[in-house]
Amino acid sequence: MxxxxxYVNRHGKPVKAITGVSFNKARRRFxxxxxxxxxxxxxxxxxxxxxxxxxxxxxxxxxxMEKIVGAANVRRALxxxxxxxxxxxxxxxxxxTIEGLVMQGGSFAAAALGAAKAGNALADIVGIPKQAVVEVxxxxxxxxxxxxxxxxxxxxxMEEKGEVRRHQRExxxxxxxxxxxxxxxxxxxxxxxxxxxxxxxxxxxxxSRTCGKWFNDHVxxxxxxxxxxxxxxxxxxxxxxxxxWADSYDVKPYKPKPSNKQPxxxxxxxxxxxxxxxxxxxxxxVFDTGTQAGRARKNQxxxxxxxxxxxxxxxxxxxxxxxxxxxCERIAWENLRLDADTPHMRLPRRKVESRVGDSIERITPLLxxxxxxLEAWRGFERRSRGPVFLSAAKGPYRPDRLGRAIKRLRDxxxxxGDWSFKHLRNVVPSLxxxxxxxxxxxxxxxxHVAGTSRFYDGxxxxxxxxxxxxxxxxxxxxxxxxxxGRKTAxxxxxxxxxxRRSHARRTR
Numbered sequence: 001m002x003x004x005x006x007y008v009n010r011h012g013k014p015v016k017a018i019t020g021v022s023f024n025k026a027r028r029r030f031x032x033x034x035x036x037x038x039x040x041x042x043x044x045x046x047x048x049x050x051x052x053x054x055x056x057x058x059x060x061x062x063x064x065m066e067k068i069v070g071a072a073n074v075r076r077a078l079x080x081x082x083x084x085x086x087x088x089x090x091x092x093x094x095x096x097t098i099e100g101l102v103m104q105g106g107s108f109a110a111a112a113l114g115a116a117k118a119g120n121a122l123a124d125i126v127g128i129p130k131q132a133v134v135e136v137x138x139x140x141x142x143x144x145x146x147x148x149x150x151x152x153x154x155x156x157x158m159e160e161k162g163e164v165r166r167h168q169r170e171x172x173x174x175x176x177x178x179x180x181x182x183x184x185x186x187x188x189x190x191x192x193x194x195x196x197x198x199x200x201x202x203x204x205x206x207x208s209r210t211c212g213k214w215f216n217d218h219v220x221x222x223x224x225x226x227x228x229x230x231x232x233x234x235x236x237x238x239x240x241x242x243x244x245w246a247d248s249y250d251v252k253p254y255k256p257k258p259s260n261k262q263p264x265x266x267x268x269x270x271x272x273x274x275x276x277x278x279x280x281x282x283x284x285x286v287f288d289t290g291t292q293a294g295r296a297r298k299n300q301x302x303x304x305x306x307x308x309x310x311x312x313x314x315x316x317x318x319x320x321x322x323x324x325x326x327x328c329e330r331i332a333w334e335n336l337r338l339d340a341d342t343p344h345m346r347l348p349r350r351k352v353e354s355r356v357g358d359s360i361e362r363i364t365p366l367l368x369x370x371x372x373x374l375e376a377w378r379g380f381e382r383r384s385r386g387p388v389f390l391s392a393a394k395g396p397y398r399p400d401r402l403g404r405a406i407k408r409l410r411d412x413x414x415x416x417g418d419w420s421f422k423h424l425r426n427v428v429p430s431l432x433x434x435x436x437x438x439x440x441x442x443x444x445x446x447x448h449v450a451g452t453s454r455f456y457d458g459x460x461x462x463x464x465x466x467x468x469x470x471x472x473x474x475x476x477x478x479x480x481x482x483x484x485g486r487k488t489a490x491x492x493x494x495x496x497x498x499x500r501r502s503h504a505r506r507t508r
Contacts, residue, residue: 005022005033006022006023007019007020007021007022008021008022008023008030008045009045010045010046010049011045012030012045019049020032020049020052021045021048021049021052024041027041029041029042029043030042030043030044030045030047030048031048032048032051032052032055034055035055068116069115069116071116071130072115072116072117072119072120072123073116073119075119075120075122075123075128075130076118076119076120076122076123078123078128079119079122079123079125079126079128080122082126082128083126142186142187142188142189142237143186143187143188143236143237143238144186144187144236145184145185145186145187146175146178146179146182146183146184146185146187146190147179147184149175149187149225149226149229150171150172150175150176150179150225152229152232152233153171153175153225153228153229154168154172156228156232166326166329166398171221171224171225174217174218174221174222175221175222175225177202177218178198178218178221178222181197181198181201182194182197182198187236187237187238187239188237188239190239190242190245191239191245192241192245192248194245195222195245195246195248195249196248198219198222199219199248199249202215202218202219202249203215206218206252212251212252215252216251216252219246219249222246223243223246223247226242226243226246227243230242230243261426262423262426263423263426263427263430263431264319264419264423264424264426264427265419266476266477268415268417268419269315269319269424269427269476271413271415272311272315272406272409272410272413272415273312273315273316274413275409275412275413276307276308276309276311276312276315276409277308277312278308278412279304279305279307279308279311280305280308280309280312281305281308282301282304282305282308284298284301284302284305287301303392306380306381306392307392307405307408309376309377309380309381310377310381310389311405311409312373312376312377313370313373313374313376313377313388313389314328314389314402315424316367316369316370316373316374317331317345317366317370317373317374317388318421318424318425319424319427319428319472319476320345320364320366320367320370320469320472321345321347321362321364321366321445322364322424322425322427322428322429322445322446322447323421323424323425324349324422324425325399325402325403325421325422326399327347327349328389328397328399328402328421329387329389329396329397329398329399330347330350330387331345331347331387331388331389332385332386332387332388333378333383333384333385333386333387333388334385335347335388336366336374336388337462338366338371338374338375338378340462342365342462342463342466342496343365343366343370343371344363344364344365344366344462345362345363345364345366346361346362346363347362347364348360348361348362348447349362349447360447360448362444362445362447363460363461363462363464363465364445364462364465364469365462365463365465365466365469365496366469366496367469367470367472367473367477367494367495367496368494368495368496369473369477369494374388402421403420403421406419406420406421407420425446427472427476428442428445428468428469428471428472429442429445429446431468431471431472431475431476432445432468432471435471435475437467437468437471441464441465441467441468442468444460444464444465445465445468445469466496469496470495470496472494473494473495473496474494474495477494478494478495
């Protein structure tokens with residue numbers, strides 16, 4: 001049976017009262033017990049007591065602090081009125097102030113709670129009864145709770161999109177931070193104070209980040225979810241002004257880094273592809289499988305070799321089609337027409353759905369080197385349906401996984417800088433501007449909304465972007481021969497032939 005805990009006073013002497021502070025004689029340190037059972041030590045009893053008070057104040061449910069302090073202030077005022085009439089109790093008139101407790105090292109909330117306890121102690125001595133808290137300013141519990149709001153939001157988004165997407169998961173996660181901070185309230189109980197609490201928390205949490213994007217994403221999510229669900233369920237008892245309360249924050253400035261717009265240099269791309277090719281050629285037969293360590297090293301080598309085949313196909317498809325990182329999770333073999341006269345990709349761009357009401361069709365011809373890498377990956381993986389790219393555990397190839405994989409390739413080649421997958425998307429548009437290709441082509445390649453662009457009038461096919469994509473092959477992938485002025489009659493392995501059949505397909 002565990003030994004009962006011994007509490008001490010400021011002199012380190014055991015007391016029967018539950019002070020929350022104990023003393024370690026061997027270390028001569030005061031300590032408190034944190035919620036997880038871990039000790040936190042202090043050099044003085046005052047510091048330990050202040051930390052305990054802060055911990056207690058911080059763990060109170062939202063709204064409880066106001067109720068405790070309010071009731072205590074009423075009891076203290078009644079006690080002081082009583083004592084003012086009796087000189088015999090003059091020595092009881094002094095109680096700790098909030099300022100004094102803050103000076104001792106506690107937070108303001110802890111100081112307020114400490115002062116409330118002192119006021120209650122004085123009232124107990126005098127005999128003032130406890131005060132009932134009547135929540136006259138609180139709205140009645142009515143309507144669904146905050147947790148029901150996000151459930152309805154997800155339900156309707158599922159009906160619209162037909163599946164749960166990454167954006168929906170992110171929104172639900174951010175909404176949960178809101179519920180965690182203010183409580184799973186009923187709709188009728190929401191007040192401006194709850195949004196002030198959440199906005200203050202988000203501001204503190206974002207202070208360590210280099211830009212305001214994190215803060216803006218979290219506060220705008222709450223506002224957009226409320227607006228969407230309130231429109232769907234106007235019969236719920238929404239408080240008047242709830243959207244204005246949700247909008248009562250100052251937008252933090254966010255400016256994307258200039259480097260985000262830079263195209264990845266050709267030599268960096270070739271180094272990344274070279275690293276992937278080296279991983280493809282790892283010889284797994286050299287590992288001794290007679291030991292557990294040897295088997296572990298072989299399994300790691302097998303995963304690295306698989307990464308090599310997958311990453312080369314991913315890099316080539318990404319630069320060829322200007323993919324976003326999220327596209328690598330979404331693209332399926334059904335989106336690729338590798339056996340067509342002009343091999344191409346058909347993958348709608350969903351990122352603009354919220355602005356234009358629908359995804360934007362993308363039809364991008366594939367260079368022979370891209371087709372070759374994809375066919376090699378398909379043969380290695382022995383799959384021709386479903387997602388093109390998967391983790392080793394056959395899970396989704398999410399953007400964070402992609403980012404880590406690109407970093408591993410960079411590190412293996414000692415590539416400096418923060419070059420990432422998103423910089424591949426900038427390559428073809430920058431080539432298009434340099435060689436004065438029509439803006440319609442560049443917008444169609446990126447999947448942007450281009451106003452009156454004929455691409456969105458439905459009169460183009462996979463041949464429309466051949467001139468633009470061929471710039472990638474000639475001036476980027478085969479750029480060395482062009483820059484050095486070498487003339488050759490040999491067809492480029494990185495361009496699509498004018499007769500709309502790739503060189504790779506004609507030579508099979």
